[in-house]
Amino acid sequence: MKRVLLTVLLVLIVLTACEAKNRTVDYPVITKSFPEIIEPHNPEQAEQSGDVVVLHGGMRNGDKWNTFMKNVKKKQQDQVRVTMYTIEGGAIIHELIYDGSAIQSTYDNSRDAYGSKQEVKTDICKGIGTMKSEQGRIFYVLTGCEKEENPFWMPKL
Structure with missing residues (x-):
């Protein structure tokens, strides 16, 4: 399973490759803060x-993802926190x-x-698309990212 995950991540990195620009980026204004993360941050x-x-x-809470995607399509500001769990239970x-025009992704x-015990990483991306893995599964991915680090991918269920 780890090999499949690593393969999918490698494919995502290649597919979401984007050209870095030599310009200063103004990060989007946070419209509201996310709720505090309660440790150990289990699924419940x-x-x-x-x-x-x-x-x-x-x-779980798939309606929040659907609302976020609709708002992105309508170019309306929104935010969502996605917590994925590994087979071992890590968040x-x-x-x-x-x-309204770009997505700030914090990983x-x-x-x-x-995972890395280092700092949280942030990137700016142009949008969200889908990609199909070699196994035929479809994933949501961020596209047009400036740093190309730690790409976002989420299975389309």
């Missing part, structure tokens, strides 16, 4: 906090803030045993 706590929770084979958190895998 994440769901109660309003996160879109992605577990192997399922999603990987993505906070996406859409300002935090510090709660995953195989």
Whole structure:
């Protein structure tokens, strides 16, 4: 399973490659703050906090993801926090803030045993698209990202 995940991540990195621009980026204004993360941030706590929770084979609070996607299509500001859980139970958190033209993506895998204990990483992306894996699964991905680090991907359920 780890090999499949690593393969999917590698494919996503290649597919979402974008040209870095030599310009200063104004990060989108946060419209509201996300709820505080309650540790150890298990799936039940994440769901109660309003996160879109992605577990192997399922999603909780999927209506929040659908609303976010509709607002992005309508170019209306919105934000969503997506918490994905690894097979081992580690939480990987993505906070996406859409300002009407770009998406600020904040990536935090510090709660995953195989993740980085370093700082949270932020990137600016132009939009959200879909891609199909070699196994035929469809994933949501961020597109046109400036840094190309830690790409966002989420299974389309």
